[in-house]
Amino acid sequence: MQHKADEYAKLGNIRAIERMHYAGLGIQALRVAIPTLIVCLISAHDFQMMLNAIPQVITKGLQIGSGIVVVVGYAMILNMMNAKYLLPIFFLGFVLAASLHFI
DSSP states (O other): OOOHHHHHHHHTOHHHHHHHHHHHHHHHHHHHHHHHHHHHHSOHHHHHHHHHTSOHHHHHHHHHHHHHHHHHHHHHHHHHHTOGGGHHHHHHHHHHHHHTTOO
């Protein structure tokens, strides 16, 4: 399946490709602006009530998930750097964090 952008590129229609890029940027801007607007329109008290209504099992799961994302990110960086000599320090940091109840 061929995309419109491919057709425009083959034809050398730079303006059409430029419009497609701006349309994509506009959609990304709305993705951020709409939730921000909604949060701004809600009072702090109502927003706090909504956050308190989220069950603890969900918030705890999100905390654990966010910690896992950080660990995987660091592991990917170490893997890309191919720095095997840093692995003991990396694992020692996690052992210390767990034993000192940082996690």
